[in-house]
Amino acid sequence: MMRKNNYQKLAFMIMLLTILLVYQKHTSKEKEPFPEIKFIIDSSVPAVIRDFNPNSLNHKQWQELGFSEKQASTILKYKDIVGGKFISKEQLKKCYAISEEKFKEIESFILLPENHKKSLFKPFKSFEKNKLIITGKFNPDHYSTADWIKMGFSEKQADAILKYKSYLGGSFISKEKFKECFMISSDHYTQLAPYLILPSETPDNLKKIIKNHYSEKSTMQHQPFDPNNLGLQEWQSLGFSEKQAQIIVNYRDRNLHGRFESLEDFQKCFVISAEKFKELRPYITLTASLAKKENIQQQKTDFSKIDLNEITFKQLLEFGLDEKSAGSIIGFRKKLGGFVTKQQISDTYNIDKEIVQKLLDIAPLDPSAITRYSLNDAPEEWLKNHPYFKYSADKIIFYRITNPDDKKIWKFLKLKPEYEERMKLYLK
Structure with a gap:
């Protein structure tokens, strides 16, 4: 038994010495640096990226x-x-x-x-109305109506731009000719010019061709015509541009109440040059115009029965207002979507207040057909275009995202009482 115990003690001592040697050897070595870890991350940007708006x-x-x-x-x-x-x-x-x-x-x-x-300092201010969305260089000859609308023009403006291109023969020819398009304002052209893929100037030989083309038009033979019966197309067939034709029609219908009463009336239109008047004079007929004038004068309007929300430009002229006053009233009414009170008409800018007050005393006003909304459901476009809402439109749109309640929105807006009162005229 003693011998067996001695063997066990010896085995234990050997094992203990082995452990101590291994530990000493391990601690005597220099510590190796921890390996650097690198994460592989996919690039968040596409391999090919282009300029974008x-x-x-x-x-x-x-x-x-x-x-x-x-x-x-x-x-x-x-x-x-x-x-x-x-x-x-x-x-x-x-x-x-x-x-x-x-x-x-x-x-x-x-x-x-x-x-x-x-x-x-204006975090809620909308982008400028005349700011265009231009994604890169482009040839305007290749643009359709939809392309111009997408850029920021209205449908009417886009159609006018394409008509101008057609008038030039199907191409804008140069930046110089493109700039002459009456629908392209100076601000729009400044934005567009760096992106237009067109020659800067019109070639001299092309200028001569265009000039000769107009000269041929000016010497064409005409048939007798009554300027009171001509539309846009007929005026263009006489050698006027589309823009000139529109000005003549507007001058006749607005300034002269729909009729040229004399050759002098016709000559006064500023787009009709002395040379053009001399060319057309032998063919102008104004027969029966006086009889028509007398017939028009006999047609009297009963203003006590004309709703001020339906009264026309011509009827305002008939009452005695000048074109500036009549145009201001019709224009302001259109922007508002209709008058709610007669005071709104009286407060319109650029009007003859004395004559307007006489009209307000006679004519009725019916606001029942006016479309009204709440602040929460009013269309964004309506808010941004309405004279009473447009300066607060962005704030209203912002606040109603998280607070779709009119009372809370009014509280956040913190408007002057007079502003709030006139806005409520058009709310439910």
């Missing part, structure tokens, strides 16, 4: 730039909050869904100015 991107296109579905939704919601359009890179950068690193990756491709002075 963030105002033109939809949900899917934001995702194609490397944003998640939730981030894309947040960016689009943020765009609505700031007025429906991003006006600068600085404004876009403030969107919390776009990290600083991500913004640096896409910054050089963004087609927006670096900053916008107005945006620094």
